């Protein structure tokens with residue numbers, strides 16, 4: 001059997017560490033999980049109630065490929081009410097999670113020879129998704145001093161004639177960086193000038209602790225050049241249901257629906273009912289998740305400072321902390337450090353190199369309180 005170049009993609013580093021941890025668990029060992037980016041919060045009653053209601057007539061037909069009409073309407077109106085966008089059903093697609101949304105957009109907009117600009121530290125899956133579309137990634141590195149944010153000037157310098165797409169992740173996984181309205185306006189302006197489409201990955205939009213979330217979809221002058229990706233995974237703590245959304249130009253939505261029609265056939269109808277339940281009480285469901293994540297962030301930062309004597313840059317959003325491995329007396333290779341920590345302390349972390357930034361590790365503080373305090377203690381014991 002010969003495989004094509006497209007499948008020579010490295011497996012996601014987060015998945016690899018998770019499966020090593022699962023192996024340890026299957027041997028009966030307790031593993032402290034700082035790796036999975038999954039808000040561990042019970043499903044809100046509204047989610048479960050709507051699923052029960054859907055199951056009443058005991059039928060589960062194929063849903064429309066682009067998603068249930070009610071759900072497309074509900075998602076568009078949630079964006080409009082929450083972030084001041086102006087979307088309608090025709091601007092909205094339901095996908096199998098935000099990840100498939102990004103994959104489908106890359107398939108629709110990129111081809112061989114094109115470049116997609118991503119900002120490091122970046123979400124681990126962007127480079128693989130761009131390669132699967134046979135395009136090249138161009139990385140713009142940011143640093144801790146500037147709060148891990150990219151500037152419009154740095155992007156302008158990075159763009160070439162081949163650049164078709166900018167993937168902007170606001171609030172950012174793994175750094176928690178959150179962009180202001182002014183910063184986004186400047187970024188959108190340089191993208192428009194260079195004719196670069198902005199894929200705005202906004203899957204942590206409701207998990208914001210400091211400042212205000214601004215959607216790239218809320219700039220009327222940039223409607224044509226912006227496509228927004230959303231998800232129920234983080235904002236409503238529904239990762240396993242696998243529901244995401246795309247908001248953008250109706251022509252693009254139609255193309256993406258065609259890609260879905262020939263790949264996933266759309267999102268499970270049961271999951272779409274669950275998403276309808278979450279959106280029916282979106283404010284409450286999201287504020288519950290945010291409240292729990294805020295408590296865990298506070299607990300994590302305090303335990304970290306107590307054990308390692310170092311204060312961290314407080315993430316303004318999302319569910320992660322990006323920490324230099326120098327805090328643990330280590331240097332250089334973040335993969336070796338994570339392997340050692342998993343081996344010796346039964347603690348899972350994700351190496352910074354998976355996000356394109358060596359010398360750091362990512363902690364997810366979205367797990368249980370027991371995992372946070374126990375994990376920090378175990379890590380401090382071996383460091």
Ligand code: PLP
Nearest residue numbers: 037097098099123173231233244
């Ligand atoms: N975008 C970012 C930045 C993420 O961190 C994730 C998941 O970790 C996703 C997109 C995809 O999320 P999902 O496919 O669960 O909606």
